[in-house]
Amino acid sequence: MRFTDLPLGERPPGRWALAADWIVLDTAQGRRLLHKGEVVIENDRILWVGPRFEGTVSARFDMGAALVAPGFVDLDALSDLDTTLLAHDNWPSEQKGRVWPQSYVDRGPYEMYSPEELAFQKRFAFGQLLLNGITSAAPIASLFYREWGETVAEFTAAADAAEDMGLRVWLGPAYRAGGMVVDGSGKMRAVFDEPRGLQGLENAIGFAQQMQGRDLVSPMLAPDRVETCTATLLKRTMTAAEDLNCPVRLHMAQGQMELQTVLALHGMTAPHWLDSLGCLSPRLLAPHATVATDTDLERYRNNGVTVVHCPLVSTRHGGALRSFAKLRAMGINLAMGTDTAPPDMVLNMAVGLMACRLNDGLESVTSAHMFDAATINGAKALNRDDIGVLRAGAKADIAVFDMNDAYMAPRIDPVQTLILGATGRVTRATIVDGRLSMRDGAVAGIDMAAARAQVQAQFDGLIEKYPERTLGHPPVSQIFPPTFPMMNGD
Structure with missing residues (x-):
C-alpha cells in the first residue's frame, strides 16, 4: 500500500511505520534530530522512534526527503473567518x-x-489548522460580530466537527460581562452587564461538564x-477552572485601548x-x-502563567513581544x-x-x-506530557x-529550513491520535476546495453589514477603501 x-x-490497521530523512524525537537527554529513522504507530500511540524498527509492521511508508515532527500546539487558534484582516490598513478601530x-x-x-x-466556519477553520500541521488547538473567535457571547450549541457542533475531522481541541464558549462602546462624538467607554456575563459563565461550565471524557475534546x-470582565466574573471563572481541572484563556496586556x-x-x-x-x-x-510591564511579567512568572505568543497578528498591527528572549x-x-488567518504556525x-532578533x-x-x-511548551501549558513530543x-x-520543496532550496538543517x-x-x-487527518491538502470531513467559495460568500455577507455597526454608519467603501482607486474593467 502507498501512503496516498x-x-x-x-487509523491504518495494526502497527505501521513512517520512515523519513529527518525526525525530531524526544529522549530522556532532550530533543534530538534523527537522520534516516522511522516512527512506528499503533492505534493512538507512538510505539517506537529511532533507527529502523526490527519488529513486525503491517505497512511501512518512506516519506523520503521529509521532516517528521511533533504536531504543533496552537493555544490561540483561529476558529472563525478572521475579521482582523479587515484592520490591516483600516484605522482607527472605532x-x-x-x-x-x-x-x-x-x-x-x-x-x-x-x-x-x-x-460551518469552525469546521473550515479546523481544516485550515490541520493543513498547517496543527494537531492540538484552543480555538479563538471574534465577538465583534456577535450579539454578545458564544453559544453552547455552536460549540457542541464544534466538538463534533473536531472529532469527525480528527483535531485535538480545548473548547469553551467565550463569555463577557461588558464591552467597549463609542458615542457620537467618538468617545469610547466600557459598558457592563455583569448578570449576562455570569450567565455566560454558567453556560460555559455546563458545556465543560458535558465535554468531560470525550475522545479528542477537552474543556476550557x-x-x-480582560477589559470586558468584572472582578466577580474572573474570580468565579478561576474557581470553576479548579473544580473542572481545566485551563483558562484570557487576552490581556495586548494593546493600548485595553491598557488605558x-x-x-x-x-x-x-x-x-x-x-x-x-x-x-x-x-x-x-x-x-x-x-506588559516588567512588573507584569514578574507577576506572570511568580504565578506560573503561560504567555501565548502570537507574533504574526501582533506585528501586523505594529506590536511585538519585548521580548521572547527576555521572557524565556x-x-x-x-x-x-x-490568532489570525492564515493559521500558519511555521x-x-x-x-x-x-522580531526577537530585531x-x-x-x-x-x-x-x-x-x-x-x-x-512542548504548549503541551506544558495544558498540563500534558503526551502531546507536542515524539x-x-x-x-x-x-x-x-x-523538505524537497523547490521554493526553499537549497536546504540546510531541516528545522532551520522549515522555520526560515x-x-x-x-x-x-497531519496525523492526530493515530488518524490521518490531512494528506497533500485533503482534509478529513470537509472538501476544503469546495468550501472556499462558501467561505468567501459568507465573509462578503458579513462585510455588507459593517455599516450597521460602525460609527456614523458610512458605506462599506468608506470603511474599507481599496488599496488603490478602483477602475471598472468593462
Whole structure:
C-alpha cells in the first residue's frame, strides 16, 4: 500500500511505520534530530522512534526527503473567518466597525451569522489548522460580530466537527460581562452587564461538564478580553477552572485601548489587577503580553502563567513581544498561537524569531527555541506530557513536512529550513491520535476546495453589514477603501 492510498480520517490497521530523512524525537537527554529513522504507530500511540524498527509492521511508508515532527500546539487558534484582516490598513478601530457605536447598541446587537454559518466556519477553520500541521488547538473567535457571547450549541457542533475531522481541541464558549462602546462624538467607554456575563459563565461550565471524557475534546474556560470582565466574573471563572481541572484563556496586556481602559477602571494594569484578585495561576493562558510591564511579567512568572505568543497578528498591527528572549530568560513558559488567518504556525515561528532578533540581537533566539514553544511548551501549558513530543508512549500527533520543496532550496538543517525558508504550505500530512487527518491538502470531513467559495460568500455577507455597526454608519467603501482607486474593467 502507498501512503496516498491510506483512507483519510482513519487509523491504518495494526502497527505501521513512517520512515523519513529527518525526525525530531524526544529522549530522556532532550530533543534530538534523527537522520534516516522511522516512527512506528499503533492505534493512538507512538510505539517506537529511532533507527529502523526490527519488529513486525503491517505497512511501512518512506516519506523520503521529509521532516517528521511533533504536531504543533496552537493555544490561540483561529476558529472563525478572521475579521482582523479587515484592520490591516483600516484605522482607527472605532471608525471601522471594531467598536460598537451607541446607535447600534440602542437598536439591539444581533447575530450576524446564522447557526449553520457559525458551525460551518469552525469546521473550515479546523481544516485550515490541520493543513498547517496543527494537531492540538484552543480555538479563538471574534465577538465583534456577535450579539454578545458564544453559544453552547455552536460549540457542541464544534466538538463534533473536531472529532469527525480528527483535531485535538480545548473548547469553551467565550463569555463577557461588558464591552467597549463609542458615542457620537467618538468617545469610547466600557459598558457592563455583569448578570449576562455570569450567565455566560454558567453556560460555559455546563458545556465543560458535558465535554468531560470525550475522545479528542477537552474543556476550557474562555472569558473574552480582560477589559470586558468584572472582578466577580474572573474570580468565579478561576474557581470553576479548579473544580473542572481545566485551563483558562484570557487576552490581556495586548494593546493600548485595553491598557488605558483597565487603568481607568481599576487604577492598575491587567496583570496587576488579576494578581490582586488572586486570579493568576498555572491554569492561565495569557495572549499576548505585548504591552506588559516588567512588573507584569514578574507577576506572570511568580504565578506560573503561560504567555501565548502570537507574533504574526501582533506585528501586523505594529506590536511585538519585548521580548521572547527576555521572557524565556525569566523562566516564563512561552507557548505559541496563530490568532489570525492564515493559521500558519511555521510563519508565526519565523516572524517571532525575526522580531526577537530585531529587539535583542542575532544570538537572542534560535529556531529550536521557537520550535519548542510551538510544541512542548504548549503541551506544558495544558498540563500534558503526551502531546507536542515524539517519543514512545506519546500520542501519535504528528506533522510531516516536505523538505524537497523547490521554493526553499537549497536546504540546510531541516528545522532551520522549515522555520526560515518555508511556510505551513509545505505540510504534507497531519496525523492526530493515530488518524490521518490531512494528506497533500485533503482534509478529513470537509472538501476544503469546495468550501472556499462558501467561505468567501459568507465573509462578503458579513462585510455588507459593517455599516450597521460602525460609527456614523458610512458605506462599506468608506470603511474599507481599496488599496488603490478602483477602475471598472468593462
